Structures are given as structure tokens and as C-alpha cells.
Amino acid sequence: MSEITLNIIRIWAGLFIILSFVSVNAIVLVYLERKVAGHIQRRPGPFEVGPHGILQPFADAVKLLGKQLITPCYADAILYWAAPILSFAPVAVCFLPIPAGPDTRVMDINVGVILILAFSGLNVLALCLAGWGSQNKWSLLGAARNIAQSVGYEIPLLLSVMPILMLTGSLDLNTITQNQGVWPWEWYVFKQPLAFIIFFVCALAETNRAPFDLPEAESELTAGFHTEYSGMGFGLFFMSEYTYMIVVCSMTALLFLGGWQGPLAPGWWWFVPKVYGLLLIMMWIRWTFPRVRFDQLLNVSWKWLIPASLLNLLATALVISLCS
Amino acid sequence: MSLIGNDILAGKGDFYSRNFQPTPREDTLILNMGPQHPSTHGVLRVMLEIDGEYIIRAEPVIGYVHRMQEKMGERLDYNQYLPNMARVDYLHPLAWNWAFVGAAEKLMGMQVPERAEYIRIITCELNRISSHLLWWGTYLLDLGAFTPILYAFADREKLADILQRITGSRLTFSLYQIGGCKADMDDRFIRETKEFIEYMRSRFPMYKDLVTDNLILRKRVEGIGGITREECRKYGASGPVVRASGIDYDVRRAEPYSVYDRFEFDCPVYEDGDALARYLVRMQEMEQSLKIIEQALKQLPDGEIMAPKVPKKPKPPAGEVYHAVEGGRGKVGVCLISDGSPVPYRVKLRSPSYSNLSLFPSIAGGTLLADAISILGSLDLIVPEIDR
Numbered sequence: 001m002s003e004i005t006l007n008i009i010r011i012w013a014g015l016f017i018i019l020s021f022v023s024v025n026a027i028v029l030v031y032l033e034r035k036v037a038g039h040i041q042r043r044p045g046p047f048e049v050g051p052h053g054i055l056q057p058f059a060d061a062v063k064l065l066g067k068q069l070i071t072p073c074y075a076d077a078i079l080y081w082a083a084p085i086l087s088f089a090p091v092a093v094c095f096l097p098i099p100a101g102p103d104t105r106v107m108d109i110n111v112g113v114i115l116i117l118a119f120s121g122l123n124v125l126a127l128c129l130a131g132w133g134s135q136n137k138w139s140l141l142g143a144a145r146n147i148a149q150s151v152g153y154e155i156p157l158l159l160s161v162m163p164i165l166m167l168t169g170s171l172d173l174n175t176i177t178q179n180q181g182v183w184p185w186e187w188y189v190f191k192q193p194l195a196f197i198i199f200f201v202c203a204l205a206e207t208n209r210a211p212f213d214l215p216e217a218e219s220e221l222t223a224g225f226h227t228e229y230s231g232m233g234f235g236l237f238f239m240s241e242y243t244y245m246i247v248v249c250s251m252t253a254l255l256f257l258g259g260w261q262g263p264l265a266p267g268w269w270w271f272v273p274k275v276y277g278l279l280l281i282m283m284w285i286r287w288t289f290p291r292v293r294f295d296q297l298l299n300v301s302w303k304w305l306i307p308a309s310l311l312n313l314l315a316t317a318l319v320i321s322l323c324s
Numbered sequence: 325m326s327l328i329g330n331d332i333l334a335g336k337g338d339f340y341s342r343n344f345q346p347t348p349r350e351d352t353l354i355l356n357m358g359p360q361h362p363s364t365h366g367v368l369r370v371m372l373e374i375d376g377e378y379i380i381r382a383e384p385v386i387g388y389v390h391r392m393q394e395k396m397g398e399r400l401d402y403n404q405y406l407p408n409m410a411r412v413d414y415l416h417p418l419a420w421n422w423a424f425v426g427a428a429e430k431l432m433g434m435q436v437p438e439r440a441e442y443i444r445i446i447t448c449e450l451n452r453i454s455s456h457l458l459w460w461g462t463y464l465l466d467l468g469a470f471t472p473i474l475y476a477f478a479d480r481e482k483l484a485d486i487l488q489r490i491t492g493s494r495l496t497f498s499l500y501q502i503g504g505c506k507a508d509m510d511d512r513f514i515r516e517t518k519e520f521i522e523y524m525r526s527r528f529p530m531y532k533d534l535v536t537d538n539l540i541l542r543k544r545v546e547g548i549g550g551i552t553r554e555e556c557r558k559y560g561a562s563g564p565v566v567r568a569s570g571i572d573y574d575v576r577r578a579e580p581y582s583v584y585d586r587f588e589f590d591c592p593v594y595e596d597g598d599a600l601a602r603y604l605v606r607m608q609e610m611e612q613s614l615k616i617i618e619q620a621l622k623q624l625p626d627g628e629i630m631a632p633k634v635p636k637k638p639k640p641p642a643g644e645v646y647h648a649v650e651g652g653r654g655k656v657g658v659c660l661i662s663d664g665s666p667v668p669y670r671v672k673l674r675s676p677s678y679s680n681l682s683l684f685p686s687i688a689g690g691t692l693l694a695d696a697i698s699i700l701g702s703l704d705l706i707v708p709e710i711d712r
Contacts, residue, residue: 041474137355141377141693210468211540219363219466220694290540291468293694294377 011096014106018095025246026239030057033283040287067231072135075228079133084229084236087126090119091243098250099174101260101268112173113161113255120206120247123240124150127215127225130237134228142224145294146215149205152301153212157202159309160195163316164188164255177259182266187258194312196256198305200278203248205297207241210286214294249278340385346373347380359388363466363697366707370684372696379696382688384681390711397671402428402502402638405671410496412673413709416455418448419651420673421500423658426581427647428502431640431662439627440504441583446517446620447490447499448649449613453524454483455652456606459704463603464535466701467544472535479527482520489513503634514621521614528611536607545599549687549699552597560679563654564609565703568594568601575650587619599702606704639666653677653704675709 031046031054038045046053071077097112099105109115124147131143165171167188168179180187189196205212216224226237253259253274262270292300346354358369367388373381393412397405409424410417422444429436436444457480461473484494490507491497499505535541556566566573574591576584592608594601642664648657654676661670680703688696 037470041471042478043474137353144376213468217468217694219468220697222361287471288534289469290464290538290544291694292540293544294692296543 011107014096015092018092018106022092022095022239022243022246026242027057027061029242029245029279030060032279036280036283037287040284061235064232064235069233070228070230072228074135076133076135079129080228081233083126083130083133084233084240086129087123088236088240088243090122091240091247093119094244094247095250097173098247098254099177099260100271102174102266105174108174110170110172110175113165113171113176116247116251117158117161120244121150121154123244126240130229131225134225136228138221138223139225139227142215142217142221142227145217145221146208146225148294149208149212149214149297152298153202153205153305156198156301156305156309157206159306159313160192160198160202161255162309162313163192163195166313166316166320167191173254173259177254177261180258180261182258182261182263184258184263187256187261189256192256192312192316194308196252198309198312199256200252201300201305203252204282204285205301207244207248207282209241209245209282211289211292212297213286213291214297217291219291245279245282246275249275249282252278340369340371340383344371344373344383349375349380351375352380357696359385363700364707365462365701365705368681368700368705368707368710370688370696370700372688372693374693377693379688379691379693382685382696384684386678386681386707386710388711389708391708393712394671394673397668399667401666402640402668403636405668406501407496407498410493410498411708412675412712413651413653413656413677413706414496415458415706416451416652416656417495417497418444418451418499419649419656420658421498422448422649423647423651423656424660425500425502426649427645427658427660428638428640430647431643431645431660432502432638434503434631434634436504436582436631437628438583438625439508440629440631442620442624443490443505443509443629444500445582445584445587446509446617447487447497449616449620450483450487450517450520451497452613452652453610454480454487456610457483459606459652460531463701463704464541466697467541469535469541472531475527475531479524482516482523486513486516486520489516501630501634502638504628504630508629509624514624517617518621521618524610524614528607531607536603542600544694544698545603545702547596548599548695549691549702550597551683551687555683555686559682561654561683562676562679563651563704564602564605565654565680565683567591568605569597570595575648575655579648581647581649584616586623587616589616589619599698602702602704637666639664648674651676653706653709654680673712675712677703677705677707677709681705681710 034056035045046056049055049059071080094116096107097105097109097115127146128143131139164176168176170176208215216226226234229237253271257274260266260268260271341356344354346352352373352375355372355374356369357372358364359367364370369385369388371383371385372379393408396408406424409420412420457476461476464472487497488494490509490513491499499507551565551569553569553571556569556571562573570593572591572593577591589612592605594605640662642662644661646657646659648655656676657674659672660668663669684700684703687699
């Protein structure tokens with residue numbers, strides 16, 4: 001067989017594995033989030049369905065699957081139902097270039113960073129369609145918020161990735177990981193602490209996680225862009241949110257925390273705990289802080305994060321050119 | 325915008341949506357916040373005209389839980405009507421209880437035994453703490469912080485346990501009776517109350533560190549929804565809302581009732597009038613309530629809890645009387661008109677939430693949607709009390 005055919009087979013198999021991984025992960029994360037929230041709030045979290053409530057996510061999934069799919073009477077049915085699919089589909093692609101270990105990845109691509117950033121940007125479009133197609137004023141407001149937020153935070157996100165790319169001179173995530181050493185002090189988080197903070201803040205905003213969950217702020221916009229969605233329409237948005245969380249946490253781990261690098265034996269067993277550690281931090285933040293206001297959110301991006309990341313980029317460029 | 329807004333829905337909706345008079349601007353959106361909205365705490369409805377996320381005009385629509393409380397008062401005799409008072413404001417029912425029995429006692433010229441006055445003060449202040457705690461939790465929920473409400477409810481649970489011992493219920497307490505109280509405090513109640521005071525005092529520093537001093541919270545409440553003294557006076561606002569605007573008006577001080585004049589306590593007053601000031605006033609009021617309870621428990625006299633010879637079916641002489649007490653949300657007043665029969669001729673309930681809500685349209689104009697929710701929450705409205 002030719003190499004192209006092999007590659008295609010490999011990508012299809014990879015996508016299949018990724019989708020199963022994503023679904024399993026969503027279930028794990030739902031359980032984890034509810035348990036973390038419970039323990040932060042002085043209650044045990046789900047406890048009834050199965051021992052310590054471990055079957056709760058399955059019960060949730062069955063409930064969501066069993067719900068009737070309702071299309072609001074004035075909604076644009078095509079856009080309305082395209083949105084959740086569009087929100088979830090690109091996520092799978094984001095996993096293709098992510099190396100979980102030295103040899104564990106689906107697609108050897110030397111522009112992995114660009115691929116992930118490009119495809120994760122599609123989510124905005126989906127949420128915009130959901131807001132517009134629903135014919136609901138709250139959804140529309142949620143979509144408007146989402147667009148402004150994504151545009152505002154995509155820029156510092158990219159600008160905080162740039163110094164890493166300049167340090168390694170590569171867009172390949174595996175090369176970036178390999179350039180970081182085995183020991184924690186060799187990771188980029190210590191060379192680029194500012195970029196790390198900016199990246200993680202932007203990641204929170206891009207995934208619409210609290211305290212930046214403005215597009216779906218339930219106390220303000222009832223449920224924001226997914227107000228009208230029932231059953232798996234909502235379920236897909238939910239899954240895509242959790243999957244984007246994994247994507248951005250993997251990105252953070254790869255770019256700043258050495259990815260699969262670690263003392264003794266590098267491998268996926270270093271990568272997965274890092275990703276889950278970051279996910280736990282995201283949950284911790286969500287259940288601790290109040291929500292920021294919309295103008296404050298944009299102010300943080302345009303007045304602080306973008307200038308700071310630009311300065312960081314300039315400083316990095318200066319240091320690199322002076323050292324070489 | 326016409327696609328989603330005013331064209332396809334023309335002629336639909338109810339009286340208020342059809343007759344809402346927008347400003348002459350073309351590019352605005354009319355939005356119904358409520359009656360089913362997570363942050364209107366029940367069934368308050370606010371019609372908003374918004375430009376982007378900026379509110380141009382806000383108009384509350386009330387009456388969704390109108391239960392004819394005042395009319396009921398004209399059909400039932402005094403003791404039959406009394407438990408209804410707990411349903412007017414389900415978060416601070418004892419204040420309403422007190423306002424009604426106080427008015428009836430005034431009408432009948434009745435003297436309440438001293439121990440009963442102390443029981444009333446202790447339970448009413450405990451109830452005030454539970455009311456403020458619930459406000460604290462739900463307000464932060466409005467601001468997007470999920471966790472504090474569960475901490476508030478855990479504390480409130482202790483209060484519900486304590487008050488359940490004496491009142492027999494956990495939400496709509498009804499303890500006071502014309503001429504005294506229905507039940508006396510037992511040793512366990514007193515011990516648990518003392519323990520609660522210690523416990524609650526140990527909680528406040530944590531709440532201050534975790535919530536009050538949180539930067540995001542500060543940014544969400546500082547300078548939001550400023551109310552001037554003049555506006556407060558104009559709309560007859562009361563309670564923490566006016567004390568946050570620099571008016572030192574607390575019914576417990578201004579028109580002392582019961583034995584409040586025997587206790588040392590402060591009425592926290594702030595000058596700023598913003599949501600933060602209202603927040604801080606309520607947080608400090610909880611501490612002051614603890615102080616009052618502590619003193620009351622120390623001074624607690626022995627004796628009867630009911631005045632002698634209280635008729636089963638009170639028949640006050642003809643006359644008109646008004647009695648006000650300080651509730652969790654402000655001045656809770658009951659105006660009773662009696663024609664000498666066992667049934668009141670007229671009962672007028674003066675609810676603080678109604679007056680405080682009247683402030684909302686004037687302060688919500690020009691703010692962001694998220695701020696409007698913050699303001700609405702900071703006014704601490706109870707919808708059944710508004711509609712009665």
C-alpha cells in the first residue's frame with residue numbers, strides 16, 4: 001500500500017480512538033467536576049447512583065439522550081441544529097497533532113500548533129450560529145458576548161504562544177516538547193512565566209470557563225447561547241466545552257510544562273497527570289470566583305494581556321537575538 | 325435586529341409587552357427579564373429596553389404572586405390571620421409577625437411580659453441573621469459565584485434547627501401571639517444559641533477573606549448602583565438600602581419598640597450608596613444582631629410569656645393604629661383599622677421591598693445588564709412581599 005493510504009487509515013483509526021477518548025473523558029470530567037464542586041462546597045457531590053456516585057455521568061448521559069429535541073417555533077432549523085454539531089466536530093481534529101508520548105500521536109505534522117489554534121477557533125462560529133439560529137434574545141446576547149470575548153482573547157493567546165515558537169524555532173508540538181528537558185526547571189514555564197499566565201488566562205476565556213463564562217452566564221442570560229437547546233443539542237455543546245478544556249490543558253502542558261517529559265522515564269504517564277492537574281485547577285477556579293463583568297473582561301484583554309504579551313514577545317526576541 | 329425583535333412578535337405577548345413605550349430610538353431591543361429568570365428570585369418581571377448590553381430603560385412588572393394578603397385580613401379574625409404574616413416575607417417572617425401582633429397590642433392597649441419581649445428580640449434577630457445569610461448566598465450566586473450559597477445554607481441550617489425548637493417550623497416561623505409568645509425558650513435553645521454565636525463569629529473572618537475581599541467581587545459591586553439620599557427619601561426606601569446611602573435610619577433606633585433601648589448595638593451606616601455599601605451594611609448587621617442576642621441572653625428575665633387574660637378571639641376597640649418594626653429588608657409596617665368587631669376592618673401591609681424596588685428603574689438606566697442584576701440583588705427583594 002502506498003504511504004498516503006496508510007496515512008489515511010492511520011488518521012481514521014486515530015479519529016476513532018480520539019472520539020472514544022473524548023467521550024470517555026467527558027464522562028470522567030463530568031464526574032470529576034461534580035465531585036470537585038461538591039467537596040469545595042462542603043457536600044459529597046453525587047452519591048446515590050453507584051458507589052460514590054460513579055454511575056452518575058452515565059445516568060446524565062442517558063437522560064440527555066432520552067430528551068426530546070425541541071426546535072423553537074421561530075428558529076432557523078438548519079442553523080439551529082448545525083451549531084451543536086459544528087461546535088463538537090472540529091474538536092476531534094485538535095487532538096490529531098497532540099503527542100501524548102514520544103511516539104504516541106496520530107499525525108506527524110510540523111505545524112501542529114497552527115492546526116490546533118485554527119480548528120479551536122471554529123467554536124466561535126458554532127456558538128454564533130446557535131445564538132442567531134435560536135431566535136431568542138438571551139441566546140443572541142450570549143452569542144454577541146462570545147464573539148467579542150473570543151476575538152479579544154485569541155490575540156493574547158497567539159501572542160503568548162509566539163515566544164515559545166521563537167525559543168524552539170518549530171511549530172511541531174513534539175519538537176517543542178523535546179526541546180524542554182526532563183527536569184521541571186528546564187520547562188518553558190520557568191523561561192516564560194508571563195506567557196504561561198497569559199496563556200492559561202486566555203485558555204479559561206476561550207473555553208468559556210468561569211470566571212469568564214459570560215456567553216452562558218446563567219444568572220444573567222438564563223443560559224446564554226444554549227438557552228433553547230434540549231437533550232443532546234445541549235449535550236454536544238457541553239461535550240465540546242469539556243473537550244476544549246482538555247485541548248487547552250494539553251496545549252498548556254505541552255508548551256509550558258514539558259508535555260510527556262519528566263524525570264526517570266518520559267512518556268504519556270507524565271503527560272496525563274499534568275493535563276488532569278490543569279483541569280483540576282480550572283475547576284477549582286470555576287467554583288471559587290465570581291463572574292467578571294463584560295467590559296471588565298474585555299478591558300483585561302485589550303489593556304493588560306495584549307500589551308503584556310507584546311512586551312513579553314519583544315523581550316524574548318531581544319534576548320534571543322542578543323544571545324545568538 | 326427586526327428579525328428577532330419587534331416584528332414577528334407584534335401583537336403577541338401580554339398587556340405590558342404590547343403597551344411598553346420604548347424610547348424613540350430605532351436600534352434598541354426590548355427584553356423581558358423574568359418572570360422566569362434565574363436572578364429575579366421568584367417571579368419578578370423587569371421589562372428592559374437595551375442598546376447592546378446597556379440598559380436604556382427598566383420597568384418592573386409586579387403582581388405575579390399577588391395573594392390578596394390584605395383582603396384576607398379583612399375576612400379572618402386576628403389569630404386566624406396571624407400565620408399569614410409569615411408568608412408575606414418568608415425570609416424574615418418573625419418581623420412581619422411582630423409588626424402585626426405589635427399593631428394589635430397597640431390597638432388593645434396591651435402590655436407584653438418582659439420575658440416575651442426578650443424572646444421576641446432573640447428570635448427576631450436570629451431570623452434576621454438567617455435572612456441576611458440567604459441574601460448573601462443568593463447575591464453572590466447572581467454575581468456568578470456558586471460556592472458561597474452552600475456555605476450560607478450550612479450556617480442557615482443551624483439557625484433553622486435552633487428556631488425549629490421554639491417555633492416548630494423551619495421557614496415560615498410563627499411564634500408571636502397577641503399578648504406574648506406561643507412558646508418559651510428551653511435550656512437547649514439557649515445553649516445552642518450561645519454556641520451558634522461563637523460559631524458564627526468564627527465564620528465571618530473567613531467570609532471576609534474569601535468573598536468580601538475578593539478582587540473580582542469588589543470590581544462587580546464597587547460604584548455600582550449608586551443611590552443618593554434624595555432618591556431614598558423620594559421613594560420611601562428603608563433598611564440596609566438607606567443606611568448604605570448615608571441615612572441613619574433604623575426603626576430599632578428611630579422609633580424604639582419593645583426593649584431594644586436596653587441593648588448596645590451599632591447601626592452601620594455608609595455614605596457611598598453603592599452595592600458594596602449595601603453589602604457591607606448587611607454583613608455588619610449580622611454581627612450586630614449577634615451582639616444583641618448575646619446581651620439579651622445575659623439579661624433574660626424570668627416570668628410569664630403571655631399577658632394575663634388575653635381573649636381567645638381578640639376584639640380590639642375601634643380605632644386606627646400603625647406599628648413598624650425593622651425587618652431584614654427595612655421598615656416592616658402594619659396599619660390596622662378596627663371597627664370593634666373580631667375581624668379587622670382594614671389591614672394595610674407596608675412592605676420595604678416594594679419601596680426599595682421603586683428605586684430600581686432610576687438606578688438601572690445606563691448600566692450594563694450584568695450590573696442591573698447586581699443592583700437588583702443588592703436591593704434584596706422578596707417578591708411575595710412586593711406583591712403581597
